[in-house]
Amino acid sequence: MIAKTWFQLYHTKGIVKANFSVTNICNYRCNHCNIWRKYLENPELLRRELSFKEFLKISEQTTSLRWISITGGEPTLKKGLDKFLIALPDSIKLVSLNTNGSLPNKITDIIKIAAETMPKRLFYVSVSLDGPPEVHDKLRGIPGAFENSISTFLQLKQLTDEFKNVHVNFEYTITPWNLGQFEALLRYFNKTKFPASAADFVISLYETAAYYHHDDSRGSKPTLKILKEAQRIVSCFPRISLNPSTLFCRVFLALSSEYYTKRKRHPCFAGEKSVWVNPYGEVQMCIYKSQPLGNIKDYDYDLNRLVSSQKNEILELRNSCKGCWTPCESYTTLMFRPLFLIEGVVKSW
Numbered sequence: 332m333i334a335k336t337w338f339q340l341y342h343t344k345g346i347v348k349a350n351f352s353v354t355n356i357c358n359y360r361c362n363h364c365n366i367w368r369k370y371l372e373n374p375e376l377l378r379r380e381l382s383f384k385e386f387l388k389i390s391e392q393t394t395s396l397r398w399i400s401i402t403g404g405e406p407t408l409k410k411g412l413d414k415f416l417i418a419l420p421d422s423i424k425l426v427s428l429n430t431n432g433s434l435p436n437k438i439t440d441i442i443k444i445a446a447e448t449m450p451k452r453l454f455y456v457s458v459s460l461d462g463p464p465e466v467h468d469k470l471r472g473i474p475g476a477f478e479n480s481i482s483t484f485l486q487l488k489q490l491t492d493e494f495k496n497v498h499v500n501f502e503y504t505i506t507p508w509n510l511g512q513f514e515a516l517l518r519y520f521n522k523t524k525f526p527a528s529a530a531d532f533v534i535s536l537y538e539t540a541a542y543y544h545h546d547d548s549r550g551s552k553p554t555l556k557i558l559k560e561a562q563r564i565v566s567c568f569p570r571i572s573l574n575p576s577t578l579f580c581r582v583f584l585a586l587s588s589e590y591y592t593k594r595k596r597h598p599c600f601a602g603e604k605s606v607w608v609n610p611y612g613e614v615q616m617c618i619y620k621s622q623p624l625g626n627i628k629d630y631d632y633d634l635n636r637l638v639s640s641q642k643n644e645i646l647e648l649r650n651s652c653k654g655c656w657t658p659c660e661s662y663t664t665l666m667f668r669p670l671f672l673i674e675g676v677v678k679s680w
């Protein structure tokens with residue numbers, strides 16, 4: 332099923348992947364992200380968010396769309412996620428979703444119904460987990476956050492036995508505040524006999540893109556310490572895995588250092604195969620190019636229409652881009668450049 336979906340994505344022309352940042356509502360208080368501050372500072376802004384009905388309209392009007400990646404804020408806090416997932420057109424083959432894991436029962440119910448209704452669609456859920464209990468709770472600013480994530484993972488893991496189209500992993504972000512804690516977390520799992528290992532994780536690197544509502548909107552690169560940590564963590568992952576998340580994560584980590592230290596520019600499909608849609612309908616080329624290409628409402632909710640009308644701007648942005656290596660876009664690159672993926676597998680060995 333995974334190979335078939337990959338094939339379908341690979342052979343589709345136009346915008347294939349949309350990153351939908353569906354809301355800026357968030358119930359956590361993370362150290363490394365300021366999204367939760369947005370509506371405390373400007374509550375009026377909430378009224379401008381697109382509804383899930385409008386996100387559905389984008390999914391229907393953009394007929395080339397095959398992969399929807401849902402993020403926020405915390406997507407489960409926005410009304411209508413359940414209805415949105417089951418109403419998506421058949422052309423959507425893959426839905427990936429990031430959650431902070433705060434609502435175990437809610438996300439499990441939503442994914443269960445969606446997987447039951449659409450057995451031919453793949454669902455990948457990533458649950459945040461950034462260290463052992465005290466580290467994760469401190470980083471997320473909420474007591475009990477660790478237990479929530481663990482419970483969410485376990486409930487979703489149970490679903491994977493029943494539904495072959497459901498996949499779940501933890502997402503660990505390496506930040507300046509949890510260096511050395513990945514191995515500590517694995518030791519904790521070992522000690523408590525928790526049924527997870529490195530192969531159940533994908534890894535992200537802390538950066539300061541404007542999207543995270545940081546003052547520094549220049550999209551600074553990860554520090555050397557974070558990159559060194561990434562290199563150490565690669566060795567925790569199995570060299571051979573049939574799980575695409577594990578495979579891609581290993582390659583992502585190995586190539587991140589190459590990119591940031593040698594400034595070797597990797598291929599990028601932002602604006603060609605993928606775009607970023609913020610909660611207000613503004614479409615960006617990627618998470619870092621915060622200047623909107625336009626608002627989707629002005630283009631009849633069709634991403635291809637919007638992108639075609641902004642060809643010159645996209646070209647300019649691409650030519651002036653110094654590159655990046657964010658998971659949001661790098662996984663798309665690995666998917667659309669199989670030879671580059673093979674090169675990455677060899678380098679990560």
Ligand code: SF4
Pocket residue numbers: 357358359360361363364365366367403404405431
């Ligand atoms: S990282 Fe996620 S959970 Fe934390 S504040 Fe940002 S949106 Fe919320």
Ligand code: SF4
Pocket residue numbers: 599600601616617618619620648649652653654655656657660
């Ligand atoms: S390389 Fe990175 S910053 Fe540049 S366009 Fe691609 S995703 Fe955006």
